[in-house]
Amino acid sequence: MIKVRDFDLKLSFESGQPLTFYGDYSRNGNLETLSYVTQQGAISISCTKGKGGFSSISYDYTGNYTDREAEKEVVCRLGLDHRMESIYASINTDMHIGNAIKSLHGMRITGNEPWEATLCFVTSQFNNIKRIRGIVKSMISKNDYGVETEEGEASIFPSPEAVSRMSISELARSGAGFRAKYLKSVAEECAYSFDLSKLRNKKYSEAKEQLLQLDGVGDKVADCILLYGYGKFEAFPIDTWIKRTMEQLYFNGKQASIRRIHEMAEENWGPYAGYAQQYLFHAARLKMIGAGKHVVR
């Protein structure tokens, strides 16, 4: 059992992060549950909100974990070790983001496997969240490897090697469409020539420069991998939602270049820009901020 303040499982799950693409969330009254499969086993988490703003989190697991490793998995995955009070204090620079923080209190940046984040966000380009989920789940279901769970065997996320062995047309058939060629080449690189694990200890700017070498990884996807796969919170992914929202709130409604928006984000929020991005992104999608002329799916 883990007790933490300032945590909201539903918001953390539904805010367009990798868990949204391959986990399963449900709520029954006061009880929330989340289950997902890792490379080592199946994790199932229960969460209830109690008095004083505390959430009580318990978890169960199968597969190749020690108790200690399983706890680390849950803590890292849900960002339970993030010091939210100081993060909020650091990014609460104006009323727009202040409102987002208040409305979405407890939403965390999740911590994910770098390769899984890479596959998810290469898939995400010029796509929508619902379809990304379908494509990622389809690729998982086609994987030959699995782990034991309470309800029998479950497929695991395909490794770079496994994806690189799939043909482009096979990947396209998973729904990836024109992204199939990117998935194939990124998988080949990560399997045989590009070491994702070596980015962990590199500075943000250096790691980003490396990721940009991958075919199919551009500015936005690289920042997503760094933020959600490596916990580098200075990363500030700029997608269509963030671009629109930033222009509305901080550029007088005028168009601004990606470069200019990056500069603004760094000046405003520096080391926690990625957290600011997460709150702006989800608040915009829920029409809590911005012009809200687009419908959330």
Place this chain on the structure above:
DNA sequence: ACCCAGGCGGGCG
């Protein structure tokens, strides 16, 4: 029918 989706690479000036 038309528009959009957590963008990217390539080609151009």
Place this chain on the structure above:
DNA sequence: CGCCCGCATGGG
């Protein structure tokens, strides 16, 4: 550097 284009596919 900035700008413009095409791109698979499915849902509003």
